[in-house]
Amino acid sequence: MAQMTMIQAITDAMRNELRNDPNVLVFGEDVGLNGGVFRATEGLQAEFGEERVFDTPLAESGIGGLAIGLGLQGFRPVMEIQFFGFVYEVMDAVAGQMARMRYRSGGRYHSPVTIRSPFGGGVHTPELHADSLEGLVAQQPGLKVVIPSTPYDAKGLLISAIRDNDPVVFLEHMKLYRSFRQEVPEEEYMIPIGKADVKREGTDMSIITYGAMVHESLKAAEELEKEGHSVEVVDLRTIMPFDIETIIASVEKTGRVIVVQEAQRQAGMASQIVAEINERAILSLEAPVLRVTAPDTVFAFSQAESVWLPNYKDVIEAAKKVLTF
Amino acid sequence: MASKTKKTTKADALQQLEKIEDQFQTLQILNEEGEIVNEAAMPDLTNEQLQELMTRMVYTRILDQRSISLNRQGRLGFYAPTAGQEASQLASQFALEKEDFILPGYRDVPQLIWHGLPLAQAFLFSRGHFKGNQMPEGVNVISPQIIIGAQYIQAAGVALGMKKRGAKSVAITYTGDGGASQGDFYEGINFAGAYKAPAIFIVQNNRFAISTPVEKQSAAKTIAQKAVAAGIPGIQVDGMDPLAVYAAVSEARERAVNGEGPTLIETLTYRYGPHTMAGDDPTRYRSSDLDNEWEKKDPLVRFRKFLEKKDLWNEEKENEVIEKAKEDIKEAIKIADETAKQKVTDLMSIMYEEMPPHLQEQYEIYKEKESK
Numbered sequence: 014m015a016q017m018t019m020i021q022a023i024t025d026a027m028r029n030e031l032r033n034d035p036n037v038l039v040f041g042e043d044v045g046l047n048g049g050v051f052r053a054t055e056g057l058q059a060e061f062g063e064e065r066v067f068d069t070p071l072a073e074s075g076i077g078g079l080a081i082g083l084g085l086q087g088f089r090p091v092m093e094i095q096f097f098g099f100v101y102e103v104m105d106a107v108a109g110q111m112a113r114m115r116y117r118s119g120g121r122y123h124s125p126v127t128i129r130s131p132f133g134g135g136v137h138t139p140e141l142h143a144d145s146l147e148g149l150v151a152q153q154p155g156l157k158v159v160i161p162s163t164p165y166d167a168k169g170l171l172i173s174a175i176r177d178n179d180p181v182v183f184l185e186h187m188k189l190y191r192s193f194r195q196e197v198p199e200e201e202y203m204i205p206i207g208k209a210d211v212k213r214e215g216t217d218m219s220i221i222t223y224g225a226m227v228h229e230s231l232k233a234a235e236e237l238e239k240e241g242h243s244v245e246v247v248d249l250r251t252i253m254p255f256d257i258e259t260i261i262a263s264v265e266k267t268g269r270v271i272v273v274q275e276a277q278r279q280a281g282m283a284s285q286i287v288a289e290i291n292e293r294a295i296l297s298l299e300a301p302v303l304r305v306t307a308p309d310t311v312f313a314f315s316q317a318e319s320v321w322l323p324n325y326k327d328v329i330e331a332a333k334k335v336l337t338f
Numbered sequence: 339m340a341s342k343t344k345k346t347t348k349a350d351a352l353q354q355l356e357k358i359e360d361q362f363q364t365l366q367i368l369n370e371e372g373e374i375v376n377e378a379a380m381p382d383l384t385n386e387q388l389q390e391l392m393t394r395m396v397y398t399r400i401l402d403q404r405s406i407s408l409n410r411q412g413r414l415g416f417y418a419p420t421a422g423q424e425a426s427q428l429a430s431q432f433a434l435e436k437e438d439f440i441l442p443g444y445r446d447v448p449q450l451i452w453h454g455l456p457l458a459q460a461f462l463f464s465r466g467h468f469k470g471n472q473m474p475e476g477v478n479v480i481s482p483q484i485i486i487g488a489q490y491i492q493a494a495g496v497a498l499g500m501k502k503r504g505a506k507s508v509a510i511t512y513t514g515d516g517g518a519s520q521g522d523f524y525e526g527i528n529f530a531g532a533y534k535a536p537a538i539f540i541v542q543n544n545r546f547a548i549s550t551p552v553e554k555q556s557a558a559k560t561i562a563q564k565a566v567a568a569g570i571p572g573i574q575v576d577g578m579d580p581l582a583v584y585a586a587v588s589e590a591r592e593r594a595v596n597g598e599g600p601t602l603i604e605t606l607t608y609r610y611g612p613h614t615m616a617g618d619d620p621t622r623y624r625s626s627d628l629d630n631e632w633e634k635k636d637p638l639v640r641f642r643k644f645l646e647k648k649d650l651w652n653e654e655k656e657n658e659v660i661e662k663a664k665e666d667i668k669e670a671i672k673i674a675d676e677t678a679k680q681k682v683t684d685l686m687s688i689m690y691e692e693m694p695p696h697l698q699e700q701y702e703i704y705k706e707k708e709s710k
């Protein structure tokens with residue numbers, strides 16, 4: 014076991030897969046010699062050569078199209094979009110093409126592509142770097158969407174993503190890259206896509222969340238514990254397809270729920286989760302299900318992001334409403 | 339016979355490419371020693387204009403140095419260094435008229451400043467305050483584009499709009515060597531060419547897109563030659579030579595306002611600093627030999643030599659400019675510091691012309707939150 018940051022765990026997963034399968038290719042802007050702008054691919058070109066780990070010209074739509082084509086040739090592309098705000102540039106390749114490859118070829122072809130991309134607020138980036146755009150990809154049938162919140166989960170989930178025969182969007186929250194270390198096994202292991210993880214057990218209320226908001230929710234749960242409330246925190250880890258079974262089990266146990274996402278309120282994942290809860294467990298509910306989200310503006314210009322981003326205080330506020338309903 | 343024909347065709351294709359590539363020579367007027375090497379291309383500039391251009395380059399070099407140190411002190415945010423690119427940035431802007439419209443990339447803040455953007459707003463932009471993006475009336479620019487290439491196709495639209503209105507002005511846009519790989523780059527030059535729109539497309543080829551060398555962007559020998567496919571004129575210039583840059587842009591501008599359509603200009607330049615101040619380490623991808631080779635081509639050094647020989651520049655003048663720059667920067671930082679902090683409610687109020695009900699509801703919540 015080694016103590017790893019999330020970014021180290023991600024590098025470790027790619028190294029493992031590059032060793033494991035000669036068809037795995039890693040490419041994107043600045044991922045080669047430079048090791049990526051966050052050093053996620055640090056050392057990989059040196060170890061595996063430029064044939065397998067390489068820089069692309071600067072064009073996201075090109076990167077996506079290349080991945081689809083290489084997939085048709087039996088390769089297993091791990092492509093990087095330098096920041097997920099640039100996904101708009103490659104939206105046709107992602108949503109219009111690779112998500113539908115299996116479907117439109119009647120199962121003859123598929124796109125075993127992993128799209129890795131940093132996102133998330135709190136690190137004062139310029140426009141279109143930090144946006145939480147997971148809802149955009151979660152809305153596309155054919156894609157799977159994974160958002161880890163810990164180094165351990167990141168490694169196991171990325172290995173699963175790379176081995177998956179369907180396209181997986183793997184989103185890495187920038188604020189979590191180096192914010193803490195965790196014991197991560199050096200050997201390979203897989204965490205199944207589509208399985209949530211109860212990060213904290215509780216009996217009075219459930220918080221359903223993912224990504225950086227897992228940590229804000231855990232902090233809120235600790236504060237609430239001091240006031241005598243036992244709060245469960247469910248980390249979805251995969252937001253599409255998400256783990257309805259674990260969510261419903263938690264809801265049935267606690268009867269009170271909030272859903273927390275960093276993204277804006279409108280048409281987001283939280284709404285989808287609330288709808289599922291209403292359809293499947295409304296009779297277990299003691300209170301309406303509330304959402305904690307960012308407001309409905311474009312991601313804040315960085316000077317205002319600390320107020321714009323949801324934090325543990327917002328979670329506590331919503332939790333109290335639900336607990337005292 | 340058939341095979342012979344086929345062979346000739348193949349060879350022709352190759353020859354055509356070689357012929358085209360050979361035609362793209364670098365325009366230089368002022369060499370590294372500050373000597374005029376191409377009298378015929380010498381632009382028509384008065385002594386005062388020459389001095390003004392030098393003033394702007396010296397001023398902007400100081401602004402770059404101060405911006406870097408302010409960033410390190412945490413007093414500025416996002417910043418993309420500009421030293422090395424002064425000729426490319428400032429001599430191109432110098433060839434414009436006030437009514438021309440600039441669509442910049444994130445590194446092109448200096449052009450905006452010399453086109454009329456107050457320095458304090460440039461600092462607010464860096465700090466991530468929306469006021470930094472709110473261009474004053476009459477300053478014909480849009481805030482720096484973060485999405486590489488997006489400005490290129492928009493420039494075609496601005497230019498077509500000017501044409502439709504019968505305006506005698508141009509749209510000018512900038513990207514880097516990396517940006518020239520984006521689909522939007524090709525679409526931009528192609529659209530502008532198809533509409534004969536008055537646009538000037540500048541590619542500042544500083545050899546690296548973050549860490550990726552220009553050789554990895556394309557098999558093309560020059561970026562200028564990409565104009566051929568769009569059917570528009572293209573030229574490569576020494577981007578460390580302010581006179582060459584000025585001459586190329588002036589000519590392109592003249593053609594554009596005369597209804598002759600767009601031009602693609604590749605400026606060969608170099609950024610001395612890191613890509614941005616957010617953790618880029620150029621020693622990972624550039625050798626100090628290459629850095630030194632380019633620093634010898636420095637635009638300020640050669641222009642200074644040229645002007646000194648003509649008795650148009652001296653140390654005293656230079657120091658005056660440096661002092662003026664430092665004072666302006668101090669004053670602008672003060673204004674930026676005194677600007678009211680940006681609120682989430684401010685952001686809500688600039689989302690739509692009229693705030694929809696759901697946002698109105700959220701507005702009340704954040705107003706309450708932010709009043710505490």
Ligand SMILES: Cc1ncc(C[n+]2csc(CCOP(=O)(O)OP(=O)(O)O)c2C)c(N)n1
Binds near residue numbers: 071102445484487548
């Ligand atoms: C669409 C898009 N993709 C990627 C990026 C990230 N990025 C910012 S600058 C840069 C390199 C740009 O290089 P170049 O166009 O040569 O301009 P330079 O920075 O050298 O001035 C990259 C990849 C971005 N901002 N937008």
